[in-house]
Amino acid sequence: MLQKTQDATVAVDIENVTKNYGTFTALSRVSLDIRDNEFFTLLGPSGCGKTTLLRSIAGFEEISDGAIRLYGEDIAGLPPHQRPVNTVFQQYALFPHMTVMQNVLFGLQRLRKPKVEAEARCAEVLELVQLSAFAGRYPNQLSGGQQQRVALARALAPKPKLLLLDEPLSALDLKLRQAVRVELKQIQQETGITFIFVTHDQEEALTMSDRIAVMSAGEVQQVGTPREVYEAPRNRFVADFIGETNLLDVSVTSVTGDQALCVLPGGREITCPAAAVVDPGPGHLSVRPERMTLTVPTDALLTGRVENHVYLGTDMQVMVRLEDDEILTLRVQNSEAVVVPTIGAEVGIALEAGAARLLAD
Amino acid sequence: MAGGIASASESAGIYKGRAGLLILPSWLIIGFFLLLPVCMMLIYSFLTKEFRGGVIWEFSLAAYDQFFFNRGLFGDEPPQIEWTYINIFWRSLWQAGLATIFCLVIGFPTAWFIATRVPRHRTIWLLLITIPYWVNLLIRTVSMKFLIRDTGPLNEFLIWLGAIGEPLHLINTNIAVQLGLFYSYLPFMVLPIYASAERYNFSLSEAAADLYAGRWTILRVVILPAVKPGIIAGSILVFVPSLGAFLAPDLLGGAKTFMIGSLIEEQFKGNAGNWPFGAATSMILLSIVMTVLIFYARSQTRREAR
Amino acid sequence: MSQRHDLRRFPGFLQLTLLCLLLLYAPLMVVMVYSFNDNTSITIWGGFSLRWYEDVFFGVEAPKFKQAALNSLSIATMAATCATIIAISSAVAMMRARQLRGRTASFALINLPLMVPEIVTAVASLIFFSAIGFTTGYATILVAHIVFCIPFAYLPIAARMQSIEDTYEQAAMDLYATPAQAFRLVLLPLMMPGVFSGFLLAFIISLDDFLITNFVKGAGIETLPTAIFGSVKTGIKPNIMAISTLLLLVSVGFVTLSYLASRMGQNKEQKT
Numbered sequence: 001m002l003q004k005t006q007d008a009t010v011a012v013d014i015e016n017v018t019k020n021y022g023t024f025t026a027l028s029r030v031s032l033d034i035r036d037n038e039f040f041t042l043l044g045p046s047g048c049g050k051t052t053l054l055r056s057i058a059g060f061e062e063i064s065d066g067a068i069r070l071y072g073e074d075i076a077g078l079p080p081h082q083r084p085v086n087t088v089f090q091q092y093a094l095f096p097h098m099t100v101m102q103n104v105l106f107g108l109q110r111l112r113k114p115k116v117e118a119e120a121r122c123a124e125v126l127e128l129v130q131l132s133a134f135a136g137r138y139p140n141q142l143s144g145g146q147q148q149r150v151a152l153a154r155a156l157a158p159k160p161k162l163l164l165l166d167e168p169l170s171a172l173d174l175k176l177r178q179a180v181r182v183e184l185k186q187i188q189q190e191t192g193i194t195f196i197f198v199t200h201d202q203e204e205a206l207t208m209s210d211r212i213a214v215m216s217a218g219e220v221q222q223v224g225t226p227r228e229v230y231e232a233p234r235n236r237f238v239a240d241f242i243g244e245t246n247l248l249d250v251s252v253t254s255v256t257g258d259q260a261l262c263v264l265p266g267g268r269e270i271t272c273p274a275a276a277v278v279d280p281g282p283g284h285l286s287v288r289p290e291r292m293t294l295t296v297p298t299d300a301l302l303t304g305r306v307e308n309h310v311y312l313g314t315d316m317q318v319m320v321r322l323e324d325d326e327i328l329t330l331r332v333q334n335s336e337a338v339v340v341p342t343i344g345a346e347v348g349i350a351l352e353a354g355a356a357r358l359l360a361d
Numbered sequence: 362m363a364g365g366i367a368s369a370s371e372s373a374g375i376y377k378g379r380a381g382l383l384i385l386p387s388w389l390i391i392g393f394f395l396l397l398p399v400c401m402m403l404i405y406s407f408l409t410k411e412f413r414g415g416v417i418w419e420f421s422l423a424a425y426d427q428f429f430f431n432r433g434l435f436g437d438e439p440p441q442i443e444w445t446y447i448n449i450f451w452r453s454l455w456q457a458g459l460a461t462i463f464c465l466v467i468g469f470p471t472a473w474f475i476a477t478r479v480p481r482h483r484t485i486w487l488l489l490i491t492i493p494y495w496v497n498l499l500i501r502t503v504s505m506k507f508l509i510r511d512t513g514p515l516n517e518f519l520i521w522l523g524a525i526g527e528p529l530h531l532i533n534t535n536i537a538v539q540l541g542l543f544y545s546y547l548p549f550m551v552l553p554i555y556a557s558a559e560r561y562n563f564s565l566s567e568a569a570a571d572l573y574a575g576r577w578t579i580l581r582v583v584i585l586p587a588v589k590p591g592i593i594a595g596s597i598l599v600f601v602p603s604l605g606a607f608l609a610p611d612l613l614g615g616a617k618t619f620m621i622g623s624l625i626e627e628q629f630k631g632n633a634g635n636w637p638f639g640a641a642t643s644m645i646l647l648s649i650v651m652t653v654l655i656f657y658a659r660s661q662t663r664r665e666a667r
Numbered sequence: 668m669s670q671r672h673d674l675r676r677f678p679g680f681l682q683l684t685l686l687c688l689l690l691l692y693a694p695l696m697v698v699m700v701y702s703f704n705d706n707t708s709i710t711i712w713g714g715f716s717l718r719w720y721e722d723v724f725f726g727v728e729a730p731k732f733k734q735a736a737l738n739s740l741s742i743a744t745m746a747a748t749c750a751t752i753i754a755i756s757s758a759v760a761m762m763r764a765r766q767l768r769g770r771t772a773s774f775a776l777i778n779l780p781l782m783v784p785e786i787v788t789a790v791a792s793l794i795f796f797s798a799i800g801f802t803t804g805y806a807t808i809l810v811a812h813i814v815f816c817i818p819f820a821y822l823p824i825a826a827r828m829q830s831i832e833d834t835y836e837q838a839a840m841d842l843y844a845t846p847a848q849a850f851r852l853v854l855l856p857l858m859m860p861g862v863f864s865g866f867l868l869a870f871i872i873s874l875d876d877f878l879i880t881n882f883v884k885g886a887g888i889e890t891l892p893t894a895i896f897g898s899v900k901t902g903i904k905p906n907i908m909a910i911s912t913l914l915l916l917v918s919v920g921f922v923t924l925s926y927l928a929s930r931m932g933q934n935k936e937q938k939t
Contacts, residue, residue, distance in 0.1 A: 060837055080840040081849075093838035097856045106852075107842030158843065376846065380764030384773050387757040387817060391776050394814045395788065398795030402787075405794050415797070467690070470683040477675040486684075488926055493691040495918045499877045499892045500911040504694035507701070507903050514697050547691060566674040580677065605784030607878050612899070622786045622878075629793060629882065636794070643790045650784055 010071075011036045011194040012057065012162060017066035019052055019218075026052040028218040029066070034196060035211075039188050041197045043205040044215035045241065050198045053215075054164050057196065058087050070161060081110070086155035087164040091171060092147050094139040100126070100150050101135040107158040125153040128187060145176045152184075156191060163188075165197045169204060181208055202242045206230060214238050234275045235360045239286040246292075246328050248285040252278055252358065260358045265324040268301050270351070274358040284359045289331040291355030294318065294341065300348020304328065306341050316340055320347060399647070406640035414634045424641035446624065446642070453620040456535070456610075457603035460542035461550075464599045465592065468550030472591070473584075475551075476558035487555065494548040502608045505541050506532065509613075533615035541609030549598035557591025590664065597657055601650050621646050695915060702908035719909040726906060728898075735894035739874055742809055742890065747869035750816035754824050754865055755858070757817075759850070762828045763836075780815040788815065789882035796883060803885025811883050812876065816869035823868060827861025860928050867925040871918060 012034040019027040027049045034040045042050040055061045057068055059080035068076045075083050086107065094103055101122060108118035126132045129149040139147055148168055155163055165184075169177045185208045188195045199205055205212050206226040214221045214229055214237070222234040233239035236247060250262040253269075260274040262285060272285065297303045304322040311317075311334075318330045318340060328349065332338055341347050376383065406424050408416040426432075431443040475486040493501065508515050509531045516528035531537045561584065569579045585592075607622030614620070621642065628639025702720075706713025723732060757777055761770065780788065792811050796803055835857060839849035855862075877892035884893060891914065898907055 058837075058841060060840075079846075080837070081843045081845055085841075087838070087841045089834050089838055091832070091834065093832070093834040095835060095838070095853055095857075106839070106844070110843035110845075110848065154842070376759060376764045379846075380760045381768075383756045383760035383764070386753045387773065387777050390753060391779055391814055391817060394795070394810055395779055395783065395791070396776070398791035399783065399787070401798055402791040402794050405798075467683055467687045470677070470680040471687040473677070474680040474684040484926075484930075488922070489688055490691070492919055492922055493695065495871055495922045496695065496915050497875045497892060497911075497918065499875075499895055500698075500914055501694065503895070503899050503903060503907065503911065504698040506899075507908070508694045508697050514701070544690060544694070547687065551687070563675065570674055576674065576677065579674065601782075601784065605786045607786055625786050625790060629790060639790055640794065643787045646784060647787045650782070650787075654782055 009036045010034070011038065012196070013067075013069040013072075014053070014057075015067045015069070017053070017056060017068060018064045019049075019056060019061060020064045025218050027056070027063070030215075030218070030220055032213055032220060032223065034194060037192055037194060039185065039195045039197065039208055039210045041199060041205040041209040041212045042215055043199055043202060043212050043242075045200055048215040049218040050200075050215050051166060054087075054166055054196060054198045057162070058085055058164055059083050084158075084161045085164060086158060086160040086162075087166060088148075088151045088155045088168045090166045090168065092139075092151035092168075094147055094150055094154070096139055098138075099135065100131065100137050100139070100142070100153075103139070103150060104135075104154045104157050106154065111158055121157055121159075125157045128156070128190070129153045144172055145180065148172060148180065152187070156187075156193070160193065162194050162196065165195060167199055168197075169199070170201075177204075184208060206242070214241060216241070232273070232275065232357060233286055233359065236284055236286075239357075239359055244289050244329065246287045246289065247359075248287060248326065248328075248356075249324075250283050250285045250358075252280045252283045254280060262358060264302060265322050265326060266302055270301060270356060272356040272358055273354070274360075276360040278358055278360065284361075285356050286359055287328075287351060287356045289317070289329045290315075291352045292328075292330045293350050293352070294330065294332065295348040295350045297346050297348040301351055302328070302349040304347060304349070306343050306345045306347055308343060309340055320349060402640045403644055406637055406644050408637050410635045410637045412634065414629070414636060416636050421637065424635075424637035427635075427638055428641055428645070449619050449624050450621060450645070452535075452618070453604055453622075456539060456542060456620060457600050457606075459539055460546065460603045461596050461600045463539070463543045464547050464550035465596065468547060468595060469554055469588075469592065472551045472554035473558050473588075476555055476561070483559075487552075490548050490551050498545060499608060501545065502541055502612050505544055505609075506537075506612050509537060509540065532613065533618065535614070535618050537613040538610045538618045538620070541613040542603045542606055545606065545609055546599040546602055549602075550595040553594035553598065554588055554591040557588040561587050590661075593657065593660070597653065601653065604650065605646055698908050699912050699915065702905065702912040704905060719905040720913075722906045723909045723913070728906065731889070732891070732894060732910060735889040735891045738805070738808075738888060739891040742805070742812055743870045743873040745809055746812035746816050746873045747820065747866050749813045750820040750869045751824075751862060751866045753813075753817055754820035754869075755855075755862060757821060758825045758828050758858075759854075762825060763833060777821050778818050781818045785815075785878045789879045792879060793882045803883055804888055807883040807885065808880055808888070808890065811879050812873045815876070815879065816873055819872045820865035820869040823864040824858065824861040827858055827864075831857050860931065863928045864925045867921050867928075871921055874914075874917075 010033050012032070014030060014032040014034070017027055017030045018025070030049070030053060042053060044050045052061055056063050056076075059075070059078060059082075063076055066076075067074055070083070070085065075085075095106070098106070104122045104125060105118055108121060113121070122135075123132065126135055129152055131146060131149055131153065134142060134146065134150075139150065142150065148171070151168065168184075169180055172180060181204060197205075197208065209226055211223060211225055212229050213223045216237050222229055222238045224232070229238060230242055233242065233245075239245045239247070248265060250264055252260050252262050254261045255274060255278055258274055259271055260278055260283075261269060261271050262283065263269055264285075270285075302320075302322060304320040307319040307321045307327060309316055309318045312331075314334060316332045316334050316338075318332055320328045320330065322328055330349065332340060405416055407420055407422065409419040409421040409423065411417050426440075427443070428446050429443060430440040432438050432440050471490070475483055475490070478486060507513055509529075510516070511528045511530055511532065515531075516525075519525045520528065531540070565583050565587065566579050569583045574582065605622050606620065607626055610618055610620040611623050611626070614623075625639050625642050625646070628635045628642070701712075703715050703717065704712055705716030705718060723729065757773070761773060761777075783791075788811075792807070793803075795801075796807050801807055831854065835853050836849045839853040840846070844852060875892070876890075877896055880890050881893050881896070884890070889897070891910075895907060895910060898904065
């Protein structure tokens with residue numbers, strides 16, 4: 001703990017933050033360190049507390065317990081207008097009675113920046129989001145994507161120490177969303193401002209973030225780089241929420257260090273990495289569909305019958321019913337060379353090295 | 362949604378700690394100049410009258426006694442039920458009820474008709490309905506009086522048409538008062554029904570038609586229940602002000618068409634000059650109206666609970 | 668779909684709607700037409716003339732009506748202004764403050780003037796003013812008008828506020844605006860169409876009031892409705908019809924204004 005707060009690269013230090021609404025606990029002892037210059041994502045399904053956490057950092061919610069420190073300074077008691085933090089709102093909340101320029105100038109004027117300086121900064125951020133030509137327009141004269149960029153420019157203009165983004169892409173259509181992701185990441189790198197990005201879209205989180213905090217039921221389930229949370233999910237929730245996965249019921253026979261020896265359905269044994277210290281006994285194994293291949297039944301780790309297959313364009317989804325009646329889903333790349341076994345065929349399944357992972361719960 | 366949970370509960374609101382201060386002016390003004398006066402009126406209804414208006418600060422039930430009982434000219438006879446004032450209330454109740462029914466009969470089709478226009482035309486129709494409401498009530502009542510006078514344009518027109526030989530004598534009759542009430546509050550019926558009808562989901566009608574219901578069956582079984590909230594709201598908006606109306610009965614009616622409003626007015630402005638009696642009559646009127654409104658509020662709460 | 672099978676249509680509803688409009692407009696139209704009648708006897712048409720309008724402005728009764736009109740307008744302006752300010756403040760508290768105690772009671776109180784019958788309000792006000800020894804006159808009329816104008820100003824303002832999400836104010840606060848600045852620079856401009864119709868409605872309602880004014884005015888002061896009432900008690904004279912027509916036009920002007928204002932507000936939203 002002590003070491004953590006002294007670390008100069010920590011931008012936001014969230015310590016044991018709890019938020020109760022009556023008897024409902026929206027955030028339960030959440031602790032996170034967000035580093036300087038980081039693109040940090042809070043990922044989780046709706047109702048998981050990610051928006052509440054973001055609004056607590058912005059100052060729109062009062063936390064019930066804990067501390068929020070911004071570069072070492074406790075900001076939990078400050079009203080929103082005294083926090084050097086800006087927000088890009090989900091529906092943008094652009095002031096409809098002001099032009100783009102007036103919107104962007106709003107924060108600078110409240111900070112009593114000299115007029116020349118404010119206007120220069122305004123031009124700078126509009127340039128950054130490529131909207132210089134639209135300075136005189138009203139928000140309702142802009143497209144959804146343009147509005148989103150005005151919201152970004154408005155929040156960036158006062159040079160906040162921290163930028164909060166509350167599902168800013170959710171109102172855009174798919175094509176636009178994919179383009180904006182790249183743009184947003186670039187802007188973050190150019191400005192060097194710490195971003196905290198809230199989303200329920202795992203693809204968004206994986207493509208943009210430096211680190212992701214996966215949240216559920218008011219608690220942080222796992223913090224890590226996109227690769228870590230995808231390839232080494234800590235528990236069933238993370239494995240299931242991010243990407244597709246197969247959960248296999250296994251029994252753990254022994255654990256040595258971070259490796260565990262498990263018995264698969266069908267009786268074969270496998271050694272795989274464990275997410276945390278696991279006791280011997282029943283456990284769950286996570287295997288991603290694309291990390292398995294179909295083989296001949298003899299000598300395969302798992303065997304079963306093809307239950308169904310679904311054509312997905314680039315991939316083929318194959319469902320295999322194992323001997324213990326569990327259904328395993330595989331993804332097989334579509335190509336001339338691959339022959340998909342017919343429904344009812346007896347198949348074996350091979351796991352790629354490191355594909356299986358024993359979950360903490 | 363997380364956002365939904367957040368905004369539905371208490372949080373660091375912008376106006377935190379100032380809410381009480383912001384609501385204070387309403388409380389002060391309405392509390393001091395309406396709530397307090399109504400309480401005072403209640404007290405006055407239990408005081409002794411002074412002859413040229415005003416009261417003597419002595420407790421008395423005379424006002425309520427006068428309303429319900431007749432004790433003869435000198436107050437020494439055994440009490441009998443006094444029908445004069447009860448009859449005035451009774452007349453007011455059925456006049457207001459009748460006005461409500463007439464407004465409903467004309468108002469519902471009108472509201473429905475407007476609600477089924479294309480949205481662009483609806484506002485025009487609505488504007489046409491609301492304009493008369495914005496015109497001074499006194500002027501509207503005076504206009505009605507002018508129109509239906511014995512020698513007024515309505516009679517002249519009917520005679521010219523040959524529909525009648527003699528002028529209809531409408532003024533100073535219950536019919537004239539009824540016409541005045543109906544005319545005063547008709548827009549109050551149309552607007553709430555329109556608001557309900559506009560939200561009506563037409564696929565309900567289609568579903569009913571699909572299940573072999575005829576046009577008028579659909580109206581009775583599907584549409585009327587759906588717009589019931591609007592009909593109830595409209596009926597209250599017509600009934601309550603009709604009950605205490607003053608202008609229509611006073612200008613269009615006569616001694617035989619006396620309603621509560623005139624009875625009360627007479628105790629303060631007219632010759633009767635009996636303040637406690639006027640206060641008591643007002644209290645009785647207020648309690649009738651409040652009963653209606655409380656029943657309405659309770660039915661609303663039950664509706665929302667469902 | 669053919670008209671015969673359109674389930675929205677019911678035979679006779681159009682006719683009833685037209686009847687409704689006829690009933691609403693006939694008396695007003697008749698008075699309007701007869702106000703241009705060049706005949707002292709009000710029912711016999713004697714040709715078009717503006718003589719009664721001349722009479723309104725320059726006749727024997729002109730000073731009386733001018734003073735009454737002046738009183739009406741000044742009271743309506745002040746009462747509507749006060750009521751609108753109080754209504755704005757109440758609407759902000761009711762719609763924005765989440766931890767407001769007694770919200771239901773406050774809502775009932777604000778709407779109390781709508782629920783209490785006018786004649787009862789009139790009686791209660793008269794009793795109250797006389798009991799506390801308040802001299803009846805201009806001030807008592809003004810106070811009474813402010814009270815019953817509050818709910819009329821409140822309703823459109825609250826309705827408007829309901830459609831303004833509080834994220835606008837949050838965005839303002841997020842951009843370093845104090846709560847007062849967030850209100851003045853963001854919320855108030857967005858509320859403006861509601862404020863405008865609230866003010867107009869309160870203004871018209873104040874101008875319209877006869878009963879309460881008649882009770883609390885005392886001797887020696889008249890508003891336009893009380894002056895007209897006093898005059899028609901003895902019979903309808905043509906100059907009253909001219910005044911009525913003028914007042915009618917003022918009202919129609921105001922409705923149109925408020926209609927246009929609300930349309931402007933709506934247009935802005937639709938594009939957003």
